[in-house]
Amino acid sequence: MNKSLILIATGLVASFFINIAEASAVSQTKGTFVDKFRQLDEVLPTPNVYRSAAGEPGESYWQQQADYTIKVRLDEEKRRIDAQETIQYHNNSPYTLKYIWIQLDQNIFRSDSIAERTATFNSKPDVNLGGVDKPARITLNQLRRQQFMADNELGFSINKVADGRGRGLEFVVVGTNMRVDLPSPLKPGQKTELAIDFGFNIVEEDAVGARSGYEHFPDDAREGGNDIFLLAQWYPRVAAFTDYEAWTNKEFLGSGEFTQEFGNFSVEIDVPADHIVASTGVLTNERAVLTPTQRERLEDAKDADKPVFIVTPEEALENEKAGSDKRKVWKFEAQNVRDFAWASSRKFIWDAQGYEQGGDVQPLVMAMSFYPKEGGELWEKYSTASVIHTMEVYSRFSFDYPYPTSQSVNGPVGGMEYPMITFNGPRTILQDDGSRTYSLSEKRFLIGVVIHEIGHIYFPMVVNSDERQWTWMDEGLNSFLDGVAGREWDPTIPWGVEPRSIVDYMKSTNQVPIMTQSDSVLNLGPNAYTKPAAALNILREVILGRELFDYAFKEYAQRWAFKRPTPADFFRTMEEASGVDLDWFWRGWFYSTDHVDISLDKVYQLQLDTENPDIDWERRRQEEANKPVSLFVQRNEAEGRKTWVEKNPDIRDFHDENDRFTVTNKQRNAYQSFLDKLEPWERRVFDRAIAEDKNYYVLDFNNVGGLVMPILLQVTYADGSKEDMYIPAEIWRRNAKSVSKLIVTDKEVREFAVDPNWETADVDIENNYYPRRIMKSRIEAFKWQRSTDHVSRDIMQDAKTKLKSEEEKSDEKSEDQE
Ligand SMILES: [Zn+2]
Secondary structure: OOHHHHHHHHHHHHHHHHHHHHHHHHHHOOOOOOOOOOOHHHOOOOOOOOEOOOOOEOOOOOOOEEEEEEEEEEEOOOOEEEEEEEEEEEOOOOOOEEEEEEEOHHHHHOOOOHHHHOOOOOOOOEOOOOOOOEOOOOOHHHHHHHHHHHHOOOOOEEEEEEEOOOOEOOEEEEOOEEEEEEEEEEOOOOEEEEEEEEEEEOOEHHHHOOOOEEEEEOOOOOOOOEEEEEEOOOOOEEOOEEOOOEEOOOOOOOOOOOOOOEEEEEEEEEEEOOOEEEEOOEEOOHHHHOOHHHHHHHHHHOOOOOOEEEEOHHHHHHHHHHOOOOEEEEEEEEEEEOOOOEEEEOOOEEEEEEEEOOOOOOOEEEEEEEEOOOOHHHHHHHHHHHHHHHHHHHHHHOOOOOOOEEEEEEOOOOEEEEOOEEEEOOOOEEOOOOOEEOOHHHHHHHHHHHHHHHHOOOOOOOOOOOOOOOHHHHHHHHHHHHHHHHHHHOOOOOOOOOHHHHHHHHHOOOOOOOOOOHHHOOOHHHHHHHHHHHHHHHHHHHHHOHHHHHHHHHHHHHHHOOOOOOHHHHHHHHHHHHOOOOHHHHHHHHOOOOEEOEEEEEEEEEOOOOOOHHHHHHHHHHHHHHOOOOHHHHHHHHOOOOOHHHHOHHHOOHHHHOOOOOOOHHHHHHHHHHHHHOOHHHHHHHHHHHHHOOEEEEEEEEEOOEOOOOEEEEEEEOOOOEEEEEEOHHHHOOOOOEEEEEEEEOOOEEEEEEOOOOOOOEOOOHHHEEOOOOOOOOOOOOOOOOOOOOOOOOHHHHOOOOOOOHHHHHHHHHHHHO
């Protein structure tokens, strides 16, 4: 986007929000007053029998259930799956359904999908008259994607849709959705069966960029190389039917993830016999697919205190050399999950360790990792350990991990979550000597992404929020908790969820509120991940405190485990369970694009008048004397110039001996009569205040950013001691732009500072100090150089260059590597 376009776009966004602010101001008052504490009930949906005003599932809460039986066959050569599924659909709603909507997410890769047709291009040529034009740019990755999409037929082929007795049903495909018309209406409490035969060509993840796909390893010893297959969004899934939206049939555009129903799965996965399969659920036919040694190791892993190899690195290396014509069928069962994903490859090393969490929900969880040799020591050391650490921390904040397995699989997807299984991308780097190393950032990436994706098994795989509408509800809450878990792993790693991490984003101009539908969000990372995560951190550490926050957050997690919460349910529960009014907080952080910038503009130091003229008027005389003397007078004195009066002292009179601060008995009588007229209690209060003679400071605060927040004030006294004061956000309730606060102290104050520990994401720290500080920074000297373009290059000299020989080229290459 060129600069003027950016400016226009920003202008539009800014004026849009100004209009909202003005509109709401107009509707409630004359003038410019904006009530940042206005009740949120005006915005939230009306409570009803399905969702209560407390943010709880209501007395008539319901949700649908879809159970799946699937047989799937992976064709490794064609990189294709073909499958038959039976869906048993339970209508628990109070409504009669004539049709069922099914999600066909693979159709996002069809050339006629909305996602493909609306993909935008963001590198335009810079055509500059008289200067040098810059061409538009396209990455080789983008070209690779275009070629892959053109060469392959993608999207679901739906070969049959039938009812439970095999009779064909009418269906209509609408983009990534499919409507199946039922032979007779499905009444409340009834269930029905659908049978669907389907298949699709798997996308190459590296070429397309997706949440699943295959990755090819051409350099493996086996002829033709090997693949890792990650399968997700791979079967026609029932669309969610909810109390607040009915059928969720917003097209899958890529950003807005999935809105799913819970159900039970029975899945048979038919793969080459030498593949290892990792999957949602529990393997139910170990004897048919694992060797006796592997089964023994798996048993040993249950009470091991370190991960145990089920398939060792050496065995995996041997495995990836051969290949097999035979097939094996892996059978998995999963109860009460909202989705099902799996991975398959002959490259997999497999380690496992039992996590004994106790309790009676799931006392033993098998934490497992599957990775190729490319994952190496990095995965061996950190993957399964991170899986266990995540469960330890998340369960403390929510509920016991409810499933029998918790898995991390390495593959081409950078990071993606499904029930009981996650796909994570980090790898080691192969060096010339055959060894493998990993950078600090790759190590941090692995630990961070495993924590994040395993954390998603809680949010949204169990606390089943609507991802297609609200990315923040799973990503924001999960980023908040992965920050907690991450910092309990190693607090020196920058986890990106501290208030100070979001300051640049908060003050940036091109923004939408957190409460924006997933596919329309600008800057998904900061908007849906870090801003809500930092907001929750601030809510926990600054506003509610850990005790109130943790109680309310756990209440939310437990209320909505295996149910479907909406944003209102979260806002209401947090407020209700903590007992603290947070309407202003949700309004500011989730519904607006305001940022925090509280400025301490002025501080006045005041001394209480005694009313005694002999004291007060002398003080005023001193104040007068402290003012600068006229430069004219100073210079006349310096020149030795005497005034007429000085030269003629006998001309002096009464007025030369007295000034306007001279006290007479008239004032003394007035003072006495002031004292006499005070009521006894007034006299006591007055006398005590005079005796104590405290320091009165008036502080003028200005809310530059617009977001109302508590004022965290640190007072540094003249004697060097410090005191922290907490002024709740409600100080802004009558005037959200500027407020004055009186602070009375025994000791004299040297400095006031707002939020000196950077706890509130205040974007301008420097206006927080009174008096202001000198800002320390750096300056660098540099040598100016003329830029070289195709006109100014020295062609006469360049033309003398000789073409490099093969030898010289290889010398250069080895130098590059040093
Ligand atoms: Zn995530």
